[in-house]
Amino acid sequence: MTKSLPPLVICLGNVVADHVFRVDEVPQPPAKARARGYKLTVGGMAANAAIAVKRLGGRSAFWGRVGDDSNATLLTEQLGVEGIDLTGMHAVAGARSPVSAVLVDRYGERAIMGFRGEGLGTDPSWLPLGMLREARGFLCDPRWPEGAHVALEAAEKLDIPTVLDGERSETRLLLDLVPRVRYAIFSAPGLNNFAPGQRPAEALRRAVSEGVTRMAAVTRGEKSTLWLRRGETRPREMMAFRIEPRDTTGAGDVFHGAFALGMAEGMDEEAALRFGSAAGALRARDGATAHRAETDGFIADRAEG
Numbered sequence: 626m627t628k629s630l631p632p633l634v635i636c637l638g639n640v641v642a643d644h645v646f647r648v649d650e651v652p653q654p655p656a657k658a659r660a661r662g663y664k665l666t667v668g669g670m671a672a673n674a675a676i677a678v679k680r681l682g683g684r685s686a687f688w689g690r691v692g693d694d695s696n697a698t699l700l701t702e703q704l705g706v707e708g709i710d711l712t713g714m715h716a717v718a719g720a721r722s723p724v725s726a727v728l729v730d731r732y733g734e735r736a737i738m739g740f741r742g743e744g745l746g747t748d749p750s751w752l753p754l755g756m757l758r759e760a761r762g763f764l765c766d767p768r769w770p771e772g773a774h775v776a777l778e779a780a781e782k783l784d785i786p787t788v789l790d791g792e793r794s795e796t797r798l799l800l801d802l803v804p805r806v807r808y809a810i811f812s813a814p815g816l817n818n819f820a821p822g823q824r825p826a827e828a829l830r831r832a833v834s835e836g837v838t839r840m841a842a843v844t845r846g847e848k849s850t851l852w853l854r855r856g857e858t859r860p861r862e863m864m865a866f867r868i869e870p871r872d873t874t875g876a877g878d879v880f881h882g883a884f885a886l887g888m889a890e891g892m893d894e895e896a897a898l899r900f901g902s903a904a905g906a907l908r909a910r911d912g913a914t915a916h917r918a919e920t921d922g923f924i925a926d927r928a929e930g
């Protein structure tokens with residue numbers, strides 16, 4: 626028997642040039658403050674998830690749009706160095722790439738100012754949908770719904786587990802995307818955008834009530850993740866791993882990438898959520914995405930208690 630390739634997970638959505646400033650405190654305006662550190666790095670939910678998939682041992686592809694500016698060159702290079710397939714990453718002529726200013730304070734908490742780019746267009750017709758035949762997992766965020774629609778439809782026909790990063794977004798976009806994915810995993814603000822004013826349990830019940838959605842969850846940072854399968858009435862709670870956070874930027878993105886890879890590898894939902902929690906916790910602890918051996922080791926250590 627030949628050794629099979631690691632599973633391919635395709636991540637569609639946002640990629641952002643993150644300008645990250647380390648500060649003592651996020652200043653209140655009007656203000657001018659000095660940063661202790663600075664880095665320019667890849668951000669964006671789907672792009673961070675794609676990096677996580679690769680570092681955690683999967684094969685990974687990123688599908689999305691950038692402009693034709695210097696930020697696009699940097700993002701393409703950095704994703705390429707990670708070993709991510711960029712067949713479905715499109716540089717749009719005359720467009721500007723998304724960028725963010727990220728302020729990280731001494732508690733590892735962050736304030737983000739995001740510019741979503743300009744002239745990126747919405748047309749998904751160039752997406753290499755045929756690649757889905759090889760894929761074992763698909764993940765998207767809410768930043769390019771037109772792309773997500775065509776890819777989710779194709780993925781569902783191929784019986785591929787699909788995951789939504791239900792991050793902060795317009796309510797109508799989340800209402801539209803959630804029923805199209807099997808696993809809808811929200812951030813706390815994202816769940817509130819999906820079902821404004823509802824309690825988490827109610828909002829999760831609503832998320833699994835329609836379409837192909839089998840499970841909905843909400844990540845709640847250092848606290849826990851609540852998750853609910855279709856047909857169940859009360860969400861279960863998975864406690865977060867205790868760590869000393871250095872930079873929580875991207876923890877949720879990494880959580881989602883790890884969860885999608887776990888499902889692609891055939892883990893059950895609970896195991897994939899634990900894998901996601903561990904990868905998210907390590908990202909928050911170190912400010913960088915961990916590799917597989919470290920993540921598995923972390924889970925094993927903590928299981929021993």
Ligand SMILES: Nc1ncnc2c1ncn2[C@@H]1O[C@H](COP(=O)(O)OP(=O)(O)O)[C@@H](O)[C@H]1O
Nearest residue numbers: 812844845846847865870876877902905906909
């Ligand atoms: N301070 C932390 N301690 C432990 N785990 C964390 C911490 N911050 C994030 N995580 C892990 O990452 C996941 C996603 O983080 P969260 O803050 O909920 O999402 P987002 O980064 O999208 O806002 C959490 O569910 C948890 O598993």
Ligand SMILES: [Mg+2]
Nearest residue numbers: 792812877878
């Ligand atoms: Mg998030």
